[in-house]
Amino acid sequence: MSGGPADSYTAVINGPQVQTPSGISVHDAPVRRRPTPWRRATPWFLAALVVVAIGLPTAAAASHVIRVAPPVGYAHPLVNETLVNLTDTPAYSPAYLSTPQNSTLELHLVNVGMYTHTFTLSKIPNHPLNTSWTPTELDAFFNANGSLANLSVPAGGSVWTNLTFNATNSAGFDSFEFVSVVPYQFQAGMRGFLNITSTAPGLGLEENTSVQGSSYLFIPDVLDANSSHFPVNVDVLVTNLGDFAHTFTVVPQSNVSLTPGNYSSYFLTHPPLVSVNVPTGDGATVWANFTVPASGVYEYLCQVSGHFAAGMFGYLYAGVPVPPAPPAPSTAIVEGWVLIGSGILLGIGIGVAALASFVGRFPPAPPSGHGGHP
Ligand SMILES: [Cu+2]
Incomplete structure (x- = not known):
């Protein structure tokens, strides 16, 4: 992000020199090309921009995390239409799903994070995947064994999918693991289990x-x-x-x-x-x-x-x-301070820019030995 402003900064300084007509004598150039006050303040504005660039994403991330905080600690009802949030924790919320045998589970996958996640459902029941596997080893497992579902959900994206469980893919009290195969998300805990119950609905x-x-x-x-x-x-x-x-x-x-x-x-x-x-x-x-x-x-x-x-x-x-459900005060407090900190950074940046532009209005002391007169 800082590359953009730095490039334009270089262009501003170099521009007049490049466009200097070859016929103008060299010692005239400093007087004629003296930067305007606003141009003199440019580096300070850029410094402020850097401060803003640091502060804004931090503030955005903080408010984002507050919004997606999962309702940890509460069970979900047995329904065939289930919403699963994919978060940057990284985690699934909820991480435990269930559906009766011979049913179709309508899954609504919503990525509430800022990174891509996948919902990749193992085809092998009752077979927990090894969390010490590398991303390559995890890919090798799915390449060798296939998957019941493999959906990539982009940041902010939403995907519906229907999964049917019958005698072909589930004989009874089976549990299928689902993970994100984006490198190191499974290893960081992005896993869950879809459990097939033999209990008929309603009984x-x-x-x-x-x-x-x-x-x-x-x-x-x-x-x-x-x-x-x-x-x-x-x-x-x-x-x-x-x-x-x-x-x-x-x-x-x-x-x-x-x-x-x-x-x-x-x-x-x-x-x-x-x-x-x-x-x-x-x-x-x-x-x-x-x-x-x-x-x-x-x-x-x-x-x-x-x-x-x-x-x-x-x-x-x-x-x-x-x-x-009780609120999660600890993370909210931390994120509140991140927001306040970002606000202070923004304020400092604006203050520096305003001060610099004011100071930049005064011309520098003339160099010794060179008067302003011809
Ligand atoms: Cu115990």
Whole structure:
């Protein structure tokens, strides 16, 4: 960006010299070609332009990030028409999709970032891709195995696609990984999973959560089992995003909040609705299929020693509304300061330019030995 102004700067200085008629004596030239005040201020305007050039994209990026902040932590309802945002994090939001077998999933892919992303869906079910692969190795995998979808979505772009899952490409409880094959986006975490449920639409509910071993979290830590009839069957696909073993254990009574100190003794007399061991290994999955007896809020947690205390729990909202998503204040505050900083940079640039143009109005002191008179 700074190349443009620098080029025009050179043209302004060189122009009069190039056009100087050959008949004019050399010592006349400095007097006749003395820069006008505005031309003298040109370098300062260019300096201000550089400051502006630095400040503007930063400000744009900051406001952009605020706009695309994904609603982390909340489950999506089971629908066949699904909106997926592609962000510069880089990430998919949501990263977990589901559709019943023998259904068509209408995907609306919206790139809310400033970089191109792809939605590339692996053809091989239940086969997590290796995040330590290089971009070349990732390309080699898709070249060798093909893909169910491979869509490039440009910055600000929007693409619709229909994906049909039947006995040909999905035999049942399958999970297909989707990634961005733009170099280093998959490696930076741009991956998600499309899960095929065997639950017929309308007969039950299906949700997804994943466990993150490194920071002891369920993502999301809120599941929405939006049903009007009870009891209802709920299927939760749990995906391990880390290397540690975990459990997905649902408290049998609604509106009971256990603590790390009392959950073990509580479960002795109140067996969980379900408790599944989440297999170790990044991308490993297990289904938790259970029946929710009545509406209410059901806590779920990990029973591995120390994990609950470290924050590994969440809540399943069954037939009751999920509370609104909390804002993400930390990033907003940081980005607010970036905006303010950019504004200050812009102000300094304008101030420098104004001052320089004012100072530039005064002619320089005449050189010694050369009077202004002939
Ligand atoms: Cu755990």
